[in-house]
Amino acid sequence: MWWLSLSIGNSRLHWGLWCENSLEITWNSGYLGDDRVTEVIRGWQEGKLWPSGGEVEPRDLDGIPELAIASVVPEQQGRWQVYPHSRTLGIADLPLQNLYPGLGIDRALALLGAGTRYGWPVLTVDSGTALTLSGADGDRAFVGGAILPGLGLQFCTLARQTAALPEIAVPKTLPPRWATNTADAIRSGIVYTLTAGVCEFVRDWRRQFPESAIVLTGGNSEEVAAYLRAIAPDIGERAIADPDLILWGMGEVYRSGKV
Ligand SMILES: Nc1ncnc2c1ncn2[C@@H]1O[C@H](COP(=O)(O)OP(=O)(O)OP(=O)(O)O)[C@@H](O)[C@H]1O
Ligand SMILES: CC(C)(CO)[C@@H](O)C(=O)NCCC(=O)O
């Protein structure tokens, strides 16, 4: 009756502990080394949710949990697939139409989670390592989307590939647009262009699907939501923030009997 969902992203791992269809707790962790993975798996085989590698309380599970894996990082997923009670999800397992070969399972699951919780049609904006937009229509058919470097990656690459530009943290709030120092100029350039780009996609989506929910998720979704509220309140105030879209999508696959 207990099962675990593991979403392997490009920066870290995202976990959910489920009791049937109820998501009990969620947590994030870094990638784990082989020894740690062995230790975690041994814990599960003794019916224990511990050690987990993230900040989650030790917990006794009555029974050995199943593990559902969704990964966009092949090198990481093999470490978890050795667990005998694991199942790795592919896009063919999802009750969505028109998915293209090679579409990221995280994008498809986020769409499924968003549509299930907030209705169809739906547009998801996942601000992770990469920022992705993914939209589906009222028949749960994938319409299309886009991929760009995420916020953290934009700041990081700019600093890494230049001599004079410093590494800057992702700002929590809107920076001044017309900057008069280097750090603010970087903040302004990245934040205003990324936000304008997202707005343009959302507006175009709304022209096609006026009633669609817009759902924000991913490690930088709070920042992106704050920028949108400040720059484009018509979008920012209506967008829904949900950090667990991918896990909800995995729950929907479980409910449909495919886990
Ligand atoms: N504790 C944290 N550890 C790592 N990144 C974090 C943390 N908190 C916020 N972030 C931000 O989250 C971003 C990564 O987002 P997320 O965790 O959704 O990525 P991901 O799991 O690699 O997903 P994706 O594969 O979609 O890129 C980073 O750019 C970083 O700025
Ligand atoms: C775009 C990322 C990196 C976002 O995590 C992931 O969804 C992925 O590796 N996608 C495969 C390419 C695609 O979605 O078209």
Ligand SMILES: [K+]
């Ligand atoms: K790559």
